[in-house]
Amino acid sequence: MKPSYSSAAALAACALMAGLMLPGCAKQERAATGTASAAPTRPGEKRYPLKGEIVAVQADKHILVVQHEAIPDYMPAMTMEFKVGRGDVANAKAGQRIRGELVYFNGELSLEKIWPDDTQTARQLDAAAKALAQDTAMRGKEAYREVGEVAPDFTLLDQEGRTITAGHFRGKQVMLNFIFTRCPIATMCPAATQHMMALQAAAKQAGIANVEFVSISLDPEYDTPGVLKEYAEARGIDTANFTFLTGPDTAVRQLLAQLGILREFEGDTIKHTLATLLLNEQGRIIHRVDGSTWDVQEFLGKMRKG
Ligand SMILES: [Cu+2]
Numbered sequence: 001m002k003p004s005y006s007s008a009a010a011l012a013a014c015a016l017m018a019g020l021m022l023p024g025c026a027k028q029e030r031a032a033t034g035t036a037s038a039a040p041t042r043p044g045e046k047r048y049p050l051k052g053e054i055v056a057v058q059a060d061k062h063i064l065v066v067q068h069e070a071i072p073d074y075m076p077a078m079t080m081e082f083k084v085g086r087g088d089v090a091n092a093k094a095g096q097r098i099r100g101e102l103v104y105f106n107g108e109l110s111l112e113k114i115w116p117d118d119t120q121t122a123r124q125l126d127a128a129a130k131a132l133a134q135d136t137a138m139r140g141k142e143a144y145r146e147v148g149e150v151a152p153d154f155t156l157l158d159q160e161g162r163t164i165t166a167g168h169f170r171g172k173q174v175m176l177n178f179i180f181t182r183c184p185i186a187t188m189c190p191a192a193t194q195h196m197m198a199l200q201a202a203a204k205q206a207g208i209a210n211v212e213f214v215s216i217s218l219d220p221e222y223d224t225p226g227v228l229k230e231y232a233e234a235r236g237i238d239t240a241n242f243t244f245l246t247g248p249d250t251a252v253r254q255l256l257a258q259l260g261i262l263r264e265f266e267g268d269t270i271k272h273t274l275a276t277l278l279l280n281e282q283g284r285i286i287h288r289v290d291g292s293t294w295d296v297q298e299f300l301g302k303m304r305k306g
Contacts, residue, residue, distance in 0.1 A: 046104040048074050051117060055079055057092045064092050064111065071102065083110040087229030091161050114226055116161045124163055128155030129251035136254045144260045150283045151176070152258045156216065156247035159228035164245060166283060173211045173303055174279040175199060178261055180219035180270060181231040188292050189218075192274055193235065199296045200242055208303050210281070213242040216255060218263050218272055220246045278302055 052068030058081075067079040082102070084092070088111070092098075100114040132152060136143045145151060151174075153166045175196060183189030196213050203211050217223035223231075228244035246252075256263055263272040276294050278287040287302045289295075 048102045050102040051099045054096045062089045088114045088226035129248045132254035156245040159244040161225040175213045176277045178216050217246040
């Protein structure tokens with residue numbers, strides 16, 4: 001049975017810009033993302049793509065020393081200090097190649113949208129995204145995977161920037177959903193994360209050890225590993241068996257198609273549907289609930305103990 005999306009009400013608009021946010025959600029949004037979510041075009045702000053290598057990490061000051069390549073029309077290659085977010089500084093390691101966005105504002109230089117940029121990671125993500133796209137195309141009208149079918153393979157990055165494949169979770173049951181960190185609608189993504197946390201706690205209490213919780217970003221352009229890390233930390237999420245994933249949007253798009261989740265970018269807004277899936281130890285979808293409300297006890301009852 002394929003989920004129906006005919007109802008316009010099923011698509012909840014998630015406004016991204018501060019100016020578009022629902023009044024009641026503004027505070028929550030700020031708390032959720034910490035330093036982020038300022039409008040991208042503050043007066044006097046300048047942004048440039050940057051590639052380089054981390055030379056040193058000054059964790060206490062939230063500073064990365066980066067030896068960067070030349071930035072056309074702005075500055076030659078050099079080594080300099082950049083302010084970065086909490087998640088990014090926690091993930092950073094000296095010697096790591098990164099790409100990101102240099103932001104100059106109010107006399108301060110910072111780096112945002114930081115991604116690992118070593119050749120091996122780039123190749124793995126790219127190859128996996130292409131394979132997924134091919135798989136969706138080959139399946140054609142059968143792209144959607146019903147309950148009883150095996151969930152699609154993927155290679156993405158977790159909240160620490162580590163490469164994670166679907167195979168990483170084989171042998172474990174997996175609770176899977178899609179969220180994005182800037183979602184301002186309390187009853188959508190924030191509620192979904194709360195539910196996942198409640199189920200994680202309930203499973204632990206019930207002695208179900210062989211389960212992993214996985215949330216894939218609907219907004220991978222913004223939700224870098226560092227942003228996901230900050231999201232998890234701000235909520236006190238135990239990431240021992242709760243993983244946040246992001247990566248190339250091409251890969252996310254295929255996963256959404258194959259798992260029957262709708263997403264539309266409308267200016268600064270993401271409209272999306274929600275689905276929550278339980279996969280068994282072989283990666284087979286054994287239970288699915290569409291929409292933003294689902295019952296923790298119902299999923300708990302479907303999990304195998306052992
Ligand atoms: Cu949302």
